[in-house]
Structure formats: C-alpha cells, structure tokens
Amino acid sequence: MSHDYSKLIEELSRGHRSRVILSKILEVCKDSVLDLSRRNITIKVVIKANCLRTALENIYKEHDLYLRTIAASDERSREGFFKLYYVFGIDNEGTNLVFEVPVVEGVKVDTISDLFRASDWYELEAHDLLGIEFNGKQMSRLVLPEDWPENLYPLRKEVSVEELKKMYQPQLVSRVSELEVEEVVRIPIGPYHPALHEPEYFELYVRGEKVVDARYVGFMVHRGIEKLAESMKYDQVPFLAERICGICGFVHSTSYVQAVEDALGIEVPERAHFIRSIVLEVERLHSHLLWLGVALHLLGYDTGFMHAWRIREKVMVLAELLTGSRKTYGIDLVGGVKKDIDKDKIPKIKETLNVLKKEFKELVEVATSVPQVKARLTGTGILPRGEARAYSLVGPTARGSGLARDVRKDYTYAAYHYVSFKVPVYTEGDNLARTLVRIDEVFESISIIEQLVDMMPGGPIKAERWEPQPMRLGIGAVEAPRGEVIHVVLTDLYGPYRWRVRAPTYQNLQAVPIMLKGVDLADAPLTIASIDPCFSCTDRAVIINLRSGSVKMLPIEAISRRVCRNG
Amino acid sequence: MEALTILLSLLFTSVLAFLPPLLDGIERKIRAKIQSRFGPPTFLQTWYDLLKLGVKELKIPLSGESAAFLVMLSLIITLIALYAVVYVALTLSINIDFIVLAMLLVLVAASHSLGLVASATTSNPFALIGSYRNILLTILNELGLVIGSVLSILLGLRLVTNYSILTLATYLLSLAVLIVATYVSSGRLPFDIHEAEPELASGTIIEFSGKILGFYIYAHLLARYVLSLLVAVAITAPFTAVFSPISAVFPATLLLSACVYLAYGVVATLLGRTRVDIGVRTLFMYYLLVLIVLVIFTWIGI
C-alpha cells in the first residue's frame, strides 16, 4: 500500500498523541500495514508480523503508551490464521490502540518482552494455550501445569470442552528439594497453606531475615473460563464472568457486557449506566474494606480486622438490598441491567453511606495510630516509579508509586463522566502509600455514589433489541478495586467467538519480585498483600494434571527433611 | 509457723495451678467483646481445649524427643516457681526471706531458658526462625525482669519503713520496668513474634501437637500467671502489714494478680505485632534509658 497517509492519520487520530504515534508507526512500516480503522475510541492497525517489532521499537519510548493486554485468537476457520491482538492505551487521551497481527501457523513472531516488560506473561500464555511461537525468548510453561501433554493447545477451536473435561483428574504437585541452610534459605509459601485464601506459590530466598529474591508460580486455579464461554450464549456469559473472582465479580461482568456493547455498537440507556456505576462503586467499597481488614490482620492487629469487617457488613447488606445478592449480583445483561433501583431504596443508601463515612474515618484514625501498624507499613516493599511504568502496572499499586492511571478518568465508561472525583496518587511507593491510596478511594467512592444517586435519570434500564454480528472486535475496560480489568471480545452469532479476560493482578504480580527484594521476611506477606492479589482473577485455566502419570506432592514437611514418627 | 506457711503455700499453689486457663478463657471473652463478637461460648473454653488436646495421640517429631522432655521439665520448674512466688506473696513483710526471692528468680529464668532450648532443638528451619527471634528477645528481656523484680520488691518494702521521694520515684521506675518486662515475657501482642508470621509456617509451637502441645500451652499460661503474681506482689509490697508472719495483703495480692493478667490481655488486644528488629531496638532503648536514670538516682541517694 503506498498511499498518502497524512490525510488518513488526520481522520483517524483522536488527538495530538495518537497522531504522533500513528505517524511514527507508518513511517517505518508503511508497506506492512494492511488496514487502518477507527471505531469510537479504538484505533485498529492491522499489521504484518514481520514489521510488528520494528513499529513498536519506534514507539515504545512514548511515556503515555502502556500495554494493557494481548489476546491471542484462533481464527483459522474464518480467516486462515491465528491472530494476536496487542491492546495498548494512550493515557490522557483515552484512546485504545490495537495492533491486529495475523500469524500463520508454524511461523514464529518476534518477541517484544524486552521493549514492554508486561508482555512477558501474555506471550507465554499465547504459547501455552494456542501454540504460537515467539522468537528471541525462552519459552516455558506459565498457565498450564508442567506435565501438560505437548501439542495439546486448549484454546484451539478443534479442541472441544468435552475433551478437556475428560482429562480432568485432581493430583498434587510437588517438588522435593534440598535446602542450603548455610547461606540462603528458601521458604516456600503455598500452594496449599492453611493461612492462604487461594492457592498461590511464592518462593522467598532469604538471607537471615532479609529477602534477596522471590519467585512466583501460579495458575493453580486455572478453570478454563475463556474456553467455556465460547459455548455459551451472550446473556449467559455475564453470570460466568461474575464468578471469575470471589470479591470483584461485578467488574468482570460489566467489562464483558461493555466489550460486547462496544463491538456491536449497542446503545445502553443512561439509567443503566448509572445503576452500573453505583453498583461498581459499592463493590469497590466492600473490596477495600476487606483489604484493609486483611492488611491489619497480617500486621497482627486483629481488632482492626474485626472492626473493618464489621463496617464492611453494612456495605454487603446494602449490596444485597440493591441487587439481590451479597456478592454475585447477577444484574448485568448485554444492553443494560435487569434490576432497577427503586425510589424507596435511596434513603437507605444515603443512610448507609453516612454511617459508613463516620465509622470508617474513626477506624482509620485508630488503626493508623497503633504504633506497630505505622512502623511496619512505612518504608517497606518499595516499588520505584520507573519500574511501575516499565511493567505497565495498574490500580492502587501503580497509584501508590506516582503513576496517575485510572480507567475511570482516562478511558471513561458508564456514568463516570457525570461525576467529579479525585484520583488519589502518592509517590513514596511503599506499603503505606498503597494503603493510603485505598483509604482515600473509599471516601471518593462514597462521594461518587452520593452524586450518582442524586442525579439518576429516569427511563428504561435495558436496550430494547440488538442484533449480533459475527467477528466484530470489542474492548471493555473497567477500573476494578485492584486495577484495570480489560476484556476483549470477538463476537459470533449466538455467543462470543473469543473472550479474553485480563485481570489486574495478572499485570501486577509480575512486579512483586521487585517489591520483595530487600524486604524483611516479616513484611513479606504484607508486601504481597499490598497489591491486593486476587489469584482467582489471574488464573483462568483448568487444574488438570494427567497423562504423564507422575504424582508429585508438595508437603511442607518434606522441606524439614524429617519424617514424623508415632511416639 | 514455718510449717504452717509451707503448708499454706502448698495449698494455695495447688489451687492456683488451676487458675491460668480460666483466666485465659476470661481474657478471650474480653478480647472478643472488644472486637464486637461473641468469642468462645464459656469462660472454661481453654480448659476444654487443653483437655481435648490431652486425649489426642502422642506424636513426637523425630528430633523432637529432647524438645518434648524439655517442655515437661519446664512445666515442673514453672510449678515450683509458682510455689515460690506464692510463698513470697504469703510471707511478704520487711523480714522477707531473700533466699526464696532469689530462688524464684532463678526458677523463672530457668523455665524461660528451658523453653528457649526446647524450641531451638527443632530441625524445622521455619520453626527456627521463630526460635531465634524468641532467643534474641528473651535474652534482652531477662535483664529487665531481674532488675525490675528485685528493685521493685525491695524498694516497695523499704517504703513501708523509710519513706522518701527518691525511694518512691525509684520504686515507681522499677515497677515500670517490671511491668514492661513481664508483659514482653508473656508473649502477647505486640511481642508474640516467637510464632513468626501468620502466613509462614509458624514458629516454635508448630513442632508440638496433641498432649505435648497441651502441656506446652499450659506451661506457657502458668508462666504468665507466675509473672502476673510477681507484679502484684511488687505493687502491694508498700502496703504490707509490718508485723504478722503471714501478709495481711495476701488476698488483695491474689485479686490484683488476676487483674494484672486481664489488663495485659486488654492491652494486647489494642496493639499490632511488632517486627523483631523494631521490637528489640525499642526494648533496648527503653532499658538503657531506665538503667541510666536508676544509676543517677542511686548516685543521688548515696
């Protein structure tokens, strides 16, 4: 293609930043760009695999560009190749920049993990689940267990859900290893530990009391949700999405329906937007209160934990009153919501919020005055701003390190453009900064709900009708309590063709080893908890361990090299 | 008279030996109330727990026989220490038997060290983390315990006969030291770091289970009570009647010991867990400061 691109760029750009970035891409890759288009806030560049790396090398230094997710999809039956969708965001302008890269089966793609460190896990995942090969990096298993059979790629269309279900057999994973006790002791935390809420495995290499290195092995709760949704209908998937996470389900179902609405251009009535925003903020309240309780518990201050959850109970009752359930709200549908907020509930909302404001302020005052809490939060688990940017971190983890990134402001959705609120940012980057970000967000959420409730418009709560079209790309992003949740949907006639879920913990976990270096062992659990990890959100595949037949157990007793003997 | 005091001490010791788990049950209920919840269904819950542990099978980890033996030894020594402190409380007067007081301190220190050695014999590297923290803290703390108990009891008794502002000030200061030292020794928040962190594989206690764990917990609660009674003795020392061989304030001392125990429990509820380096540093600074002031007071007094 050798057109004059400047007119096209002018047409497609949404502002100065996208113009600059698009020009840079086209400067180096004009012959490999197969298509350029824009819809709403998403600019799509269809580019050949051989020029992707060159294009990104030219723009990766742009400071407001960050990698949000990479979705890999098997479109061989429709178009003849695999597709990789690289979704970037241009902050401050609120533009999505999507690179659609067709990949012929068997051809390797150049890795970009040295340019955008956040892409490391996405490339490994694409390899695990679809068999796409990458040049220039070491491939290893990430989301599938180590003894998963070769050449069985679960997300390829020829592998059916029934086939995968047949392979299910629970087994334990183990590694019996020798410990070097002289210099460095390796302390495994997980995967099945009575103190953990979800299976996770952190290896902390300690010298004395200081952590020198850390390693994370996860994906033990991989349940195959993305594959399952491909056999479901549009209005059934929100209920599946809600169960991705045990705390933040509503953000996933809202993100999904927003992605479908974006793909098909569905007009959602204003009242539905308001209801969704109110429920999203209620969810943020309960999640932050939960986190505060857990953080105080990790510091040993159990009284604070109990009181934080006592306050949280009021939010749970409010959620049940508004939606019908304490956690799995079940009100999202494509095109709107299915439950209205009646007028007589509004006084109850306001009353709960007032009580909440008072009690939460009291709790924060008391908790931060406990000497141990302050002393242990300050100066531990530091995450420098440069690292936060390099890893494309999101949510309070990034905002505690000085990056003012919030989907509600940058890529605004639902009813957030009607309300005014601050995005709290702290620059120290330690555990205390992240705590304060979350505390401030609670007060902001309360103010947002009050504003929304006051200006709620009338009208229907769901779009009358909408038509599904095949193979449209939609992106839905929502600011969850933990960070940005982004869903990428490729539509089909009755349900999604491909659904890609990226939860914030997926992005944030990659930075935990950096935060843990140099931290005292006693502060390690708190540092891990300060990113507010939600492993269920992160791991979305199936616990399948089979064919190789090797039974591996991970007993903590094995580490002590002794065997219990009956006395 | 001598035989009577010994008999009375034995009698009270055997009764008071059953008290610590009951006090622990009350402490749990109080903690629950502060945390806005119900807590255990009865005050006797800790006794039920100990009895339940007592009927479980005996399992000793391979290198744990020495630890189990040391736990039992520590329990016996703590019981003897209880007798010693009851005797001191019973005969508290200006003619106090110094030998018994000295014996008491030796016994308390011995039970602590036995506990430390017991926890250090484990081969579990995670438990060792907790043991080392405990050793560090206890070594530092014994200093405060000895200075505090000796000074506060002696000065408290001296206040009965020659009262002076300086003696009062020194008495109060040493009482403060004793209170802090016994609090740290009781292994409550913020100083329960001997159990390492909740997310890691725990500290010393994880090595025990069943009967041994029951005895360990009972010995621990008993040691806490012994120290609370010691504090009560130090507090009531200035009020003891001058002449009778059996101290007239003994009932008050007993009551006060329960109050001190529960007061420590309430304080523990309101604080978080300290980190080992911060805790040791704070404690060290505190003792150093107090030591300097005490030296100054002594110099002024002389």
Next chain:
Amino acid sequence: MVKFLKMLSISVREGTATRKYPFESPLVTPEFRGKIEVDPVKCVGCGACTRICPPKALTIGHEGDEIVLKYFEGRCIFCGMCAYVCPQKAIAISKEFELATWELGDLYDEVVHTTIKCRICGKPFTTVKFVKEIEKRIDNKVPEDLLTVCPECRKKLTARKIGSKVVGVSGE
C-alpha cells in the same frame, strides 16, 4: 499517640455485631434471591428458562408421553434469569437458601406436562398447555390443521404446499 485506646469506646458503643446464626434467624433482605418455585398451573412447558439457565439447572425433556421440566437445586446459581425470561411469569423467586439435605432426591423439583400428539405421525411433540397458550396469544388464528402438527411433518406439509403451487402437484 494513645488514640488507639479509642477502640475501647468504639466497641462499647457498637456492642456485638455477630449473630448466633443457626440459633438466630439469618439476616436476609427483602430483595434476596433464593431458590425458585415453578407454578405448575402457569407453566406451559415452553422451555425458555432452560435455554437461558447458565448452569443448566433447569432442563426439559420428553419422558414417555410427558414433557417434564426438571429443576435441580444443586446446580442453581440463584441468578433469577429464568424468572426474568418466563413468558408466563410462572417462576417465583423465594428467599429459601438453606437447602442442604441428606437425600439427593430432595433437591429435584419437577413439573410434568401432558403432551399433544402430532395428527400425522402420532409422536408427542409439545405440551397441551403450550398449544392453548399460542392459540390465545395469536390474534389471527393459526390454521387448525397446522396447530397439531409436529415440526417435522409441518416442514413436509409446507414443502408440498409450495411444491403444489409451483409445479402443480397436488398434496395433502
């Protein structure tokens, strides 16, 4: 510094926040979604609920000469979509959630419908009530001869009608 002592006054003010659950009733708001109840009178056996049910707790199928709508409480996620889509508003959402039982059979609820047989091939194809409901709802009446014909036979009939119009072949 000693602000943390305020915690004591907070606990005194709040009292006990927990409920002794099995001995006290659970805290459930009026909006709570529990298990569903299908009204056997209103239900016509159309199967709309079974098509939307995400975990497939509601299933419908032929059992001999009857069509049975089965509701398995064990799989239900209490989303309420069945009540939302039912054209007859036959599904009510109750507040019951204490459903644990020792007998698996207790968790199954059924609504049984009698079927209507196809006048051509004799196979039962839909429920009597569904046919009556369709009759009621459609203003210009469905031709009598098509109302009691199963989908297979109707395809054949329609094809013959078209064929007869185009080619002039006479048919039934």
